[in-house]
Amino acid sequence: xxxxxxxxxxxxxxxxxxxxxxxxxxxxxxSGSEMYLFNPRAIRQPYTADLLGVMSIAAGRESRSWxxxxxxxxxxxxxxxxxxxxxxxxxxxSIHVKDESxxxxxxxxxxxxxxxxxxxxxxxxxxxxxxxxxxxLAGLHARQLQDFVVISATDxxxxxxxxxxxxxxxxxxxxxxxxxxxxxxEDAIAAFDAEIIRITGNYDKSVAEAARVAARNGWEVVSDxxxxxxxxxxxxxxxGYGILADELLQNSAEGSxxxxxxxxxxxxxxxxxxxxxxxxxxxxGAKRPTIIVVAPEQADCLYQSALQGxxxxxxxxxxxxMAGLACGQASPLAWRFLQPTVDMFxxxxxxxxxxxxxxxxxxxxxxxxxxxxxxxxxGLAALRALIGNAEMRRKxxxxxxxxxxxxxxxxxxxxRLYRGIVGRGANAVMTAQRRWLERHGISESRLT
Numbered sequence: 001x002x003x004x005x006x007x008x009x010x011x012x013x014x015x016x017x018x019x020x021x022x023x024x025x026x027x028x029x030x031s032g033s034e035m036y037l038f039n040p041r042a043i044r045q046p047y048t049a050d051l052l053g054v055m056s057i058a059a060g061r062e063s064r065s066w067x068x069x070x071x072x073x074x075x076x077x078x079x080x081x082x083x084x085x086x087x088x089x090x091x092x093x094s095i096h097v098k099d100e101s102x103x104x105x106x107x108x109x110x111x112x113x114x115x116x117x118x119x120x121x122x123x124x125x126x127x128x129x130x131x132x133x134x135x136x137l138a139g140l141h142a143r144q145l146q147d148f149v150v151i152s153a154t155d156x157x158x159x160x161x162x163x164x165x166x167x168x169x170x171x172x173x174x175x176x177x178x179x180x181x182x183x184x185x186e187d188a189i190a191a192f193d194a195e196i197i198r199i200t201g202n203y204d205k206s207v208a209e210a211a212r213v214a215a216r217n218g219w220e221v222v223s224d225x226x227x228x229x230x231x232x233x234x235x236x237x238x239x240g241y242g243i244l245a246d247e248l249l250q251n252s253a254e255g256s257x258x259x260x261x262x263x264x265x266x267x268x269x270x271x272x273x274x275x276x277x278x279x280x281x282x283x284x285g286a287k288r289p290t291i292i293v294v295a296p297e298q299a300d301c302l303y304q305s306a307l308q309g310x311x312x313x314x315x316x317x318x319x320x321x322m323a324g325l326a327c328g329q330a331s332p333l334a335w336r337f338l339q340p341t342v343d344m345f346x347x348x349x350x351x352x353x354x355x356x357x358x359x360x361x362x363x364x365x366x367x368x369x370x371x372x373x374x375x376x377x378x379g380l381a382a383l384r385a386l387i388g389n390a391e392m393r394r395k396x397x398x399x400x401x402x403x404x405x406x407x408x409x410x411x412x413x414x415x416r417l418y419r420g421i422v423g424r425g426a427n428a429v430m431t432a433q434r435r436w437l438e439r440h441g442i443s444e445s446r447l448t
Contacts, residue, residue, distance in 0.1 A: 042291075096248075101373075153178070272409065278337050306339070312330055
């Protein structure tokens with residue numbers, strides 16, 4: 001099967017059931033362990049001018065061009081694997097998985113966010129130096145940046161990406177880790193010369209601590225979540241995430257319909273989803289695809305935001321195996337993009353995410369095996385839950401004409417945890433993937 005991100009024969013068709021507009025007030029639905037919430041505030045209209053001034057396809061492509069020079073990233077787009085056998089088993093037209101485990105040795109989509117935000121921050125701070133992105137990422141101005149310090153809280157991947165970019169550019173990096181970040185994630189960050197601060201409490205406490213330490217020392221916070229008075233850097237982070245959509249659609253002719261009818265995205269604070277949906281919305285306007293956002297049941301801040309009509313806090317413990325999504329406060333800036341575009345918010349359990357990790361590693365139904373970490377697999381978990389619920393499937397219009405895209409946002413970024421869940425290490429899964437490609441006569445070098 002074709003593994004490229006899009007093909008020319010796709011046509012845009014009906015992508016959302018009119019049943020989604022049942023009420024002016026959000027009504028949560030519980031089915032088993034999942035929660036579903038259709039969003040009555042979702043609209044279908046051209047991308048608005050005020051949001052275009054925040055994030056745009058043009059700015060995203062500039063970011064993509066800048067990052068293309070960084071030696072820690074693959075020089076080509078990551079693959080969007082086709083899963084035709086799973087699609088047939090689920091009675092769908094097609095399923096594609098954008099595989100960010102292939103992005104770099106850092107193993108996560110986060111390398112598209114923090115590094116570009118750091119680049120833009122440095123260029124704003126020294127506007128008279130005439131520096132360019134390629135030279136900065138190559139460390140050619142490390143001497144001038146040696147006393148410049150950036151700091152951020154993280155669940156793991158964002159901090160690792162920021163530390164790697166800071167090391168490449170030659171500035172100092174301090175990372176605040178909360179109590180639930182594993183030792184192996186800490187070691188992966190420290191390997192890029194980051195200084196580590198450990199706190200008790202959860203992710204939101206670490207965000208507050210990073211802001212406090214930065215204010216005390218005159219350091220710059222490079223966070224992927226916004227808060228009052230702090231939006232410029234999170235905007236740059238989200239804009240970087242839009243590169244995923246740009247790559248997915250790069251083979252789709254301008255002016256043609258969207259190649260996907262349904263897009264399923266992970267939640268967290270909302271930055272990934274906002275970066276991706278902004279691209280789809282700007283490009284396709286009222287004919288954008290149906291957007292579904294999934295989060296852990298314990299970290300339902302976006303779900304609660306949809307209920308309340310504003311960026312809100314989670315109601316759960318915010319402790320989940322899906323570490324990158326275990327966030328208690330929605331990003332207000334991200335919410336400006338998500339409230340008008342996400343058609344449904346839903347949750348999955350840790351057990352469902354772990355089962356999806358194993359499905360992807362096994363090559364469910366005979367499709368290509370892939371390495372997907374705890375926060376990378378919830379999209380498939382969500383799809384399986386929706387397909388197993390006749391009412392949700394009907395309301396979302398998931399049928400034999402549906403073309404679904406999922407995002408595997410990370411590989412085995414916590415290798416010991418991955419092995420414990422999947423039953424074998426990432427290297428064994430990658431070996432199985434190479435053998436699958438060989439059997440099907442597909443060269444990895446052709447994947448874009």
